[in-house]
Amino acid sequence: MSISKRGLLLSGGTAAAALAVGQTVAPQLAVAQAPAVPVTWQREADVIVIGAGATGLPAAIVAREAGASVILVEAEKDIGGHAITSGGNVPLGGGTSVQKKYGINDSPDLLFRDLTDWSVVEPNGFPDYRYNDREIIRAFADNSAPAFEWLLAHGVIFVDKAPDEFGGTSVGNSVPREMHAAVMDWPMVQTGKPADAIIQKTLSSGNGLMRPLEVAAKKVGVDILLEHKMTKIFREQPDSGRVIGIAVVNNGNTVNIRARKAVIIGTGGSTGNVNFRRMFDPRLTEEYCGLSGMPWSNQDASGELAGMAVGAALWGLYNQTGEFGSNLTKPGTVGSQYGYVNLRWMPGSPVFDKARAAGLPVANWQDLILVNMLGKRFYDETGGQFTSNDYNSIKNYVQGSYLNAKNAAYNPNNFINAALAGVADGRNGGGPIWAIFDADAVVREKWDPNPPFVDAATGFFYAADTLGDLARKIKIQFQRVPMPPENLEQTVARYNAFVDSGVDEDFGKPKPLHKIEKPPFYAAWATPVIHDTRAGLRINAKCQAMDMAGNVIPGLYCGGESAGGFSQHGLARCVCQGYIAGNNAAGERAG
Numbered sequence: 001m002s003i004s005k006r007g008l009l010l011s012g013g014t015a016a017a018a019l020a021v022g023q024t025v026a027p028q029l030a031v032a033q034a035p036a037v038p039v040t041w042q043r044e045a046d047v048i049v050i051g052a053g054a055t056g057l058p059a060a061i062v063a064r065e066a067g068a069s070v071i072l073v074e075a076e077k078d079i080g081g082h083a084i085t086s087g088g089n090v091p092l093g094g095g096t097s098v099q100k101k102y103g104i105n106d107s108p109d110l111l112f113r114d115l116t117d118w119s120v121v122e123p124n125g126f127p128d129y130r131y132n133d134r135e136i137i138r139a140f141a142d143n144s145a146p147a148f149e150w151l152l153a154h155g156v157i158f159v160d161k162a163p164d165e166f167g168g169t170s171v172g173n174s175v176p177r178e179m180h181a182a183v184m185d186w187p188m189v190q191t192g193k194p195a196d197a198i199i200q201k202t203l204s205s206g207n208g209l210m211r212p213l214e215v216a217a218k219k220v221g222v223d224i225l226l227e228h229k230m231t232k233i234f235r236e237q238p239d240s241g242r243v244i245g246i247a248v249v250n251n252g253n254t255v256n257i258r259a260r261k262a263v264i265i266g267t268g269g270s271t272g273n274v275n276f277r278r279m280f281d282p283r284l285t286e287e288y289c290g291l292s293g294m295p296w297s298n299q300d301a302s303g304e305l306a307g308m309a310v311g312a313a314l315w316g317l318y319n320q321t322g323e324f325g326s327n328l329t330k331p332g333t334v335g336s337q338y339g340y341v342n343l344r345w346m347p348g349s350p351v352f353d354k355a356r357a358a359g360l361p362v363a364n365w366q367d368l369i370l371v372n373m374l375g376k377r378f379y380d381e382t383g384g385q386f387t388s389n390d391y392n393s394i395k396n397y398v399q400g401s402y403l404n405a406k407n408a409a410y411n412p413n414n415f416i417n418a419a420l421a422g423v424a425d426g427r428n429g430g431g432p433i434w435a436i437f438d439a440d441a442v443v444r445e446k447w448d449p450n451p452p453f454v455d456a457a458t459g460f461f462y463a464a465d466t467l468g469d470l471a472r473k474i475k476i477q478f479q480r481v482p483m484p485p486e487n488l489e490q491t492v493a494r495y496n497a498f499v500d501s502g503v504d505e506d507f508g509k510p511k512p513l514h515k516i517e518k519p520p521f522y523a524a525w526a527t528p529v530i531h532d533t534r535a536g537l538r539i540n541a542k543c544q545a546m547d548m549a550g551n552v553i554p555g556l557y558c559g560g561e562s563a564g565g566f567s568q569h570g571l572a573r574c575v576c577q578g579y580i581a582g583n584n585a586a587g588e589r590a591g
């Protein structure tokens, strides 16, 4: 399929009006800032959805069922996005049938007030919900229960029990809302095989959410184009007119797809794009390369960037840097690139060749010390990451009461901040963090410090008979300076002395328990993991994208982690916004 671009820039509405599938429009004089709009379209549909994840699949199905023809483009080889790698904990509430069945009294109003409660603060003083956009939360509250019933009607089976508080976060404190998608007998992307039969109806997993939706999408006739990566959104003019289609790249070829009604961005956020994420937090330099959900799919900000290129604004940016929730996390496994606590890639997974190692899960942070690039400890290793609000996390919660904030006991949870502080070399980024441990720790933790559990080949794991040799071996592009061997030796000697005295004089680790003294010694990648995007494109209640002047960009929708204004971890807001966007996009007048 060849596309003639040859500098044919069309100016605005005239061009768009004349465009049709396969139709070539006579070139006109290009204006300086005018975006290139395609002269030919290879495909067309009423609605184009970008990204087959938690937002995109529901959006595509809903739009199709509302009568629109739908093309869903997905960059990867398979559907699912981060959602299929997720724990499948879905906090949709507001009065679902299951909440009613178990006597839980929830309503859209209660949910709305929960998610806009100014008085909820974390122990470090950061408010969870204060900066949420009221219009967006109202839309979520009103559509939350309908979106849940819609999932049930489209084949998602939930674990048969009352909603609880386990899983997703920032879902409100008044009543339990967390539901759990049962994995059933779908092969899991983490292992490549189904879960054991005995837990298939009780194990919560994103596989159990996304595979039924894939089936539903195919059944209703959504045209799913895998390995089609959107690279551009076309609008009639850079800052006016309708959005009229997208360009995708497939196998090195560009394909232009016309949208008669609308384009929906469901690309999943921006944390995998170093320069984009550093707009929010300059500390997040390249070494944070172990994004959760990768390497199944990336969050490379392509949706945000393409939206911004046609005038979309960003929104609710505090929610990305607020120190709560799981935007930045402490790793749960060490010794591999991808150390997110709730995701282990096992041999057999379709992406194991990219993940390369399963990692060593840490059961007890007393079994190791964590050092920075210079071989120095920086914090109590047992310290936790930022916390977040959920049902039951504030005792005696009264919605909107000043006592919620007044009674919060200050506890800063600064592990992540200390890890990202760096080594005072004038550079941004904390650099690699290494877990240092010895042969005794391997026994205590029941680890096998060999492939496929550790990734020595790519530089995420090292072993040596002396601490000095261990420090000398560490070589990875993110290690900006060699680790001075004497630093690591002194750090371990000092720590071992703390074990003798029972007091960590440097960082207050509660009674250090184990010396690091028996070779071989190990250094395992333990750098923090980036997890969520909570800020993105500005949308309204209908999930229409908006520009810097607060005007709707006709024909452009967005939801999920690529959308801003809503501080909540995960699936609920994504599914719900996909549901809202799909409905509204299908209702647009064909352009």
Ligand SMILES: Cc1cc2nc3c(=O)[nH]c(=O)nc-3n(C[C@H](O)[C@H](O)[C@H](O)COP(=O)(O)OP(=O)(O)OC[C@H]3O[C@@H](n4cnc5c(N)ncnc54)[C@H](O)[C@@H]3O)c2cc1C
Pocket (backbone or CB within 6 Å): 050, 051, 052, 053, 054, 055, 056, 073, 074, 075, 076, 079, 080, 081, 082, 083, 084, 085, 086, 087, 088, 089, 090, 091, 167, 168, 169, 228, 229, 230, 231, 266, 267, 268, 269, 292, 293, 294, 297, 298, 299, 300, 302, 303, 340, 342, 343, 559, 560, 561, 562, 569, 570, 571, 572, 574
């Ligand atoms: C390990 C893990 C566990 C989690 N557990 C939970 C949980 O238990 N409960 C919960 O509520 N949340 C959980 N989450 C979060 C939840 O999965 C995400 O918030 C949610 O999937 C985001 O939905 P989304 O539609 O915005 O993005 P995604 O689900 O990531 O989907 C985005 C899709 O867009 C595709 N894409 C990106 N760019 C392009 C492009 N340019 N062209 C075409 N396609 C593109 C991607 O490949 C991807 O398939 C978890 C996340 C992870 C990683």
